Amino acid sequence: MEGNVVTELDHRMGELKLLGVWPSPYVYRIIWALELKDKKYEYVEGEFHNPDFTDLLLKYNPVYKKVPVLLVDGKPIAESTVILEYIEETWPQPPLLPQDPCEKAVARFWVSFAEEKSTSFMSFFVTVGEEFQKATQEVREVLKVLEETIGDKKYFGGEEIGLLDINLGWIALSFGVIEDIVGVKVLVADDFPRLFTWIQNFREHPSIRTHLPSHHELFAYYKKKREAIIPSNTA
Numbered sequence: 001m002e003g004n005v006v007t008e009l010d011h012r013m014g015e016l017k018l019l020g021v022w023p024s025p026y027v028y029r030i031i032w033a034l035e036l037k038d039k040k041y042e043y044v045e046g047e048f049h050n051p052d053f054t055d056l057l058l059k060y061n062p063v064y065k066k067v068p069v070l071l072v073d074g075k076p077i078a079e080s081t082v083i084l085e086y087i088e089e090t091w092p093q094p095p096l097l098p099q100d101p102c103e104k105a106v107a108r109f110w111v112s113f114a115e116e117k118s119t120s121f122m123s124f125f126v127t128v129g130e131e132f133q134k135a136t137q138e139v140r141e142v143l144k145v146l147e148e149t150i151g152d153k154k155y156f157g158g159e160e161i162g163l164l165d166i167n168l169g170w171i172a173l174s175f176g177v178i179e180d181i182v183g184v185k186v187l188v189a190d191d192f193p194r195l196f197t198w199i200q201n202f203r204e205h206p207s208i209r210t211h212l213p214s215h216h217e218l219f220a221y222y223k224k225k226r227e228a229i230i231p232s233n234t235a
């Protein structure tokens, strides 16, 4: 964020502000959705150790103290999946969910599946030894299911990008970087050709490609993070 983070934000009618930290995949979800909907918003980026930003979080998300938080005319909405639902209901075009209630429910099922299984990917990043082997196996199982689900479609919902793509966007954003740091490649083209193509399609989408950090930036960030969790003599 430029300059000092202020604990008081100035709110005007019709204004959208997004509180975030770099490179939170949860925050990216909201950035991507707002870009897809072509909505103007102000991005307020902070750092967790900055006391002013902590004050902002205490004020706008006192329950979880996490980002993202979307401020609508100063009213805070927290939790990325809740914010995404708000965005979809408020600005239905272009749609991120199917119109048919049954298809919509199926899409939401997959969103909930992806959310639940994301912990395996976290374990893949933060464990070693037996736990790591287990996490790797779990990640492979989840990827297998996703590979089947996407089939020959361009995106998970079909020809157009949708909510599940956004929810899973963190795979396209950072999983390759995390694999490079961990030193084990799971999502390889030979085993998961369809997911591999999806990553390319997702990253090349006009609303997404301008809102992606570089491999280099992410690598430096995640390497430092992993070293803080796992000392290099055990990794």
Ligand SMILES: N[C@@H](CCC(=O)N[C@@H](CS)C(=O)NCC(=O)O)C(=O)O
Pocket (backbone or CB within 6 Å): 021, 024, 025, 026, 048, 065, 066, 067, 068, 078, 079, 080, 081
């Ligand atoms: N379930 C939340 C997760 C958000 C989350 O974990 N955000 C992280 C940044 S990636 C955070 O704010 N962490 C702050 C902390 O744990 O102190 C969501 O979907 O929005």
